[in-house]
């Protein structure tokens with residue numbers, strides 16, 4: 001049986017230097033772990049906050065220094081060995097060591113939180129002017145291009161990152177077109193009805209949204225100049241941003257013996273199988289007891305909570321570990337509006353229970369069977385937090401409605 005780490009001065013190694021890594025470190029020290037902690041990250045920077053990359057950093061309101069979670073002193077004071085620019089290349093479970101582009105690093109307990117990277121566009125192109133957005137360098141490069149006076153921006157993908165880039169481009173006064181393969185934007189995140197409704201925000205702010213279409217060919221001399229769409233339309237383009245989702249950073253674990261699918265396959269406690277090896281954040285797939293299904297979340301709050309939870313499980317030891325349940329909460333800022341969602345978008349019914357879309361302020365509830373399973377808010381942060389609690393405590397639909405007052409069907413509340 002594996003001992004709780006607190007009493008045994010074990011060495012914890014955390015691979016990946018993002019939010020989950022930081023929260024795990026903080027919680028280990030808070031919980032009394034006095035052994036060594038090492039963070040091994042491929043990036044040359046201390047852990048930094050990614051949400052501002054598609055918002056204030058793109059708009060030139062924040063720099064890298066503004067988005068670092070903690071400065072050098074924090075890691076020194078918490079006795080964390082930082083391995084920057086150190087990429088993990090393999091894992092030897094039996095030897096309990098992580099292979100890197102430098103020397104191998106031995107561990108007693110391991111957290112893998114290597115996050116996810118933007119999926120590249122399958123059409124190969126050497127042309128300049130094509131961007132993805134995952135790291136701070138991507139955001140700075142894209143910002144320079146947006147501020148360079150190149151007026152026509154095309155974004156492939158109308159998910160949250162695509163929508164936020166469109167919002168930034170419009171606020172810089174650039175001609176903006178979103179090309180979306182699915183019939184409705186944000187369908188995977190908030191379901192088709194609400195995704196369709198929220199798409200009106202683009203029109204409100206002068207961005208053109210094209211759905212059920214993709215890019216067939218990219219033309220240009222040295223840099224992108226024109227796109228041929230799958231519907232035959234040709235559109236001029238100076239900057240092409242690819243926002244078609246992310247893939248978990250698990251390539252380095254192939255052949256390690258860990259189970260890999262859409263992420264690192266974990267049990268309900270975020271254990272990746274062998275005692276003392278865990279995953280958290282964007283890279284982890286786990287059975288979420290709250291919704292009775294397995295999922296991988298690419299959201300800030302989930303990464304923070306899972307990082308913390310893994311620390312507690314490490315402190316408790318393999319036999320004492322507890323399941324992680326998460327409410328799949330996220331937010332997005334677009335065109336000055338705050339969108340928030342909690343729960344599951346897989347629903348039998350969606351109903352606006354407060355406000356109205358025409359006022360660009362509302363709360364919608366999602367029903368599965370007789371349960372409240374999800375909630376979406378546009379500019380209703382307090383109401384959303386209440387709904388999140390209701391979802392987390394498994395509130396029945398009728399009781400949730402009663403608590404909120406009576407609602408109107410979503411279709412009647414649209415403009």
Ligand SMILES: Cc1cc2nc3c(=O)[nH]c(=O)nc-3n(C[C@H](O)[C@H](O)[C@H](O)COP(=O)(O)OP(=O)(O)OC[C@H]3O[C@@H](n4cnc5c(N)ncnc54)[C@H](O)[C@@H]3O)c2cc1C
Nearest residue numbers: 016017018019020042050051088115281282298299300303
């Ligand atoms: C542009 C952008 C905007 C976002 N906006 C929002 C938002 O508005 N709301 C929201 O809820 N969420 C948002 N997110 C998502 C949120 O930031 C992530 O869910 C969160 O950062 C995940 O944390 P993590 O610790 O799992 O991974 P990350 O923060 O991605 O950190 C993973 C780290 O691991 C490193 N790494 C990868 N492979 C290796 C390797 N082999 N060896 C060593 N290190 C490696 C990476 O370089 C990275 O530093 C946004 C994400 C992005 C990219």
